Amino acid sequence: xxxxxxxxxxxxxxxxDAVILAHSYQSPEILEIADEVGxxxxxxxxxxxxxxxxxxxxGVKFMAETVxxxxxxxxxxxxxxxxxCPMAEQITPQEVLKxxxxxxxxxxxxYVNTTANLKAVCDVCVTSSSALxxxxxxxxxxxxxxxxxxGSYIKSQLPGKDIILMNGCCPVHDSVTEQDVKNIKERYPDxxxxxxxxxxxxxxxxxxxxxxxxxxDDYVSKVKEDVVIGTEKSIADHLNMRYPSRNFPLLSKSxxxxxxxxxxxxxxxxxxxGKGGLEIEIDEETRLKAKVxxxxxxxxxx
Numbered sequence: 001x002x003x004x005x006x007x008x009x010x011x012x013x014x015x016x017d018a019v020i021l022a023h024s025y026q027s028p029e030i031l032e033i034a035d036e037v038g039x040x041x042x043x044x045x046x047x048x049x050x051x052x053x054x055x056x057x058x059g060v061k062f063m064a065e066t067v068x069x070x071x072x073x074x075x076x077x078x079x080x081x082x083x084x085c086p087m088a089e090q091i092t093p094q095e096v097l098k099x100x101x102x103x104x105x106x107x108x109x110x111y112v113n114t115t116a117n118l119k120a121v122c123d124v125c126v127t128s129s130s131a132l133x134x135x136x137x138x139x140x141x142x143x144x145x146x147x148x149x150x151g152s153y154i155k156s157q158l159p160g161k162d163i164i165l166m167n168g169c170c171p172v173h174d175s176v177t178e179q180d181v182k183n184i185k186e187r188y189p190d191x192x193x194x195x196x197x198x199x200x201x202x203x204x205x206x207x208x209x210x211x212x213x214x215x216x217d218d219y220v221s222k223v224k225e226d227v228v229i230g231t232e233k234s235i236a237d238h239l240n241m242r243y244p245s246r247n248f249p250l251l252s253k254s255x256x257x258x259x260x261x262x263x264x265x266x267x268x269x270x271x272x273x274g275k276g277g278l279e280i281e282i283d284e285e286t287r288l289k290a291k292v293x294x295x296x297x298x299x300x301x302x
Contacts, residue, residue, distance in 0.1 A: 006029065006032060006033050009265065009268055009269055019035045019050040019052040020034045020036075021036050021037075021047060021055060023058065023060075025059070025257060026059065026234065028237070028238070030264075039128075040113065041066065043057065043059070043067065047067045047070065048071050054075045055067055055071070055075070056268060057079075058268060059083070059260065060078075061115075062085050064077070069119070075279060076279065077279050078271075080263045080278075081277065083259050086259070087169060087171070088114050088118075088146070090146050091114070091166050093117050093118050096108055096121045099143055103141075103143070105140055107123045107124060108121070108123045108142075109122070109126055109138070109142050109143070110122035111131070112294075112297075113147065114146060116282050116290045118146075119293055120290040121289070123293055124300065129211065129214060130297065133300075135161065135163070137300050141163070145168060148165045148166065148169050149197065149198050149200055150198055152165065153197040172254065173196060173255070176254060177252075180252040181203055192208040192209065192223060192226075192228065193206060193207055193227070193228040193230055194210075194220065194230060194231075196211070196216065197210050197211070216231060217239070220243070220248070226248065226249075227248055228249050230251040230252075
């Protein structure tokens with residue numbers, strides 16, 4: 001049945017002049033029919049290279065919004081309307097504007113995992129892989145939103161920087177505890193642990209490697225040994241399939257994102273035939289304002 005639906009989706013892509021972009025946290029059956037697989041920002045930038053007029057974004061809403069911000073001429077569809085990112089919506093634009101009014105010298109740095117409306121009141125965006133490089137180049141004091149864990153990691157690497165954090169986080173990564181790490185180290189005492197910087201500081205202190213999803217993938221390919229994976233379960237699943245002779249145990253069983261897993265093949269199929277999904281719409285004023293910190297990220301990331 002799955003293979004039959006996949007074949008129908010591949011045929012519909014051509015018929016509907018659509019391209020399918022899938023975040024690496026998506027299920028294997030969706031990754032198999034995607035034109036591109038990657039992290040959130042990579043997907044938003046790669047969308048521009050495709051001539052297709054419609055983009056089906058298999059991920060969560062802020063990712064689809066970022067595609068629309070950078071490719072306003074395209075029709076962007078999120079297959080499942082309720083696929084949102086809790087962290088992206090934890091800090092409101094009003095909170096940031098209030099802070100900026102009282103602290104005008106601060107630059108507001110936003111993790112790309114934020115809504116279009118929040119990006120529109122920020123100065124620079126960052127990804128988990130570019131945050132350290134970009135923040136190091138900013139001379140002014142910084143308000144980092146929304147992820148306190150990624151922000152805390154950046155602060156630890158740049159102790160001379162004046163960085164204020166807000167109380168946002170990825171609830172999935174933030175649920176991992178120090179005891180989880182102790183338990184996994186007891187089970188696999190000789191195994192390296194690769195972690196995403198969205199994990200809490202008390203967990204990151206045990207990491208052998210800290211990096212983005214792409215960074216973890218690169219690390220695993222280089223060490224040539226078994227590695228405990230400290231990020232969303234799908235990454236461990238993909239690595240286990242790619243390297244069947246190696247083991248990639250999950251740091252904690254809580255590392256499963258319900259929003260990333262809510263999208264199914266049938267949701268993609270229905271989005272293509274116009275029977276489901278959410279078309280992303282952003283007013284032009286907000287889009288242009290939200291594009292400013294993204295452009296700044298690209299410039300500072302050079």
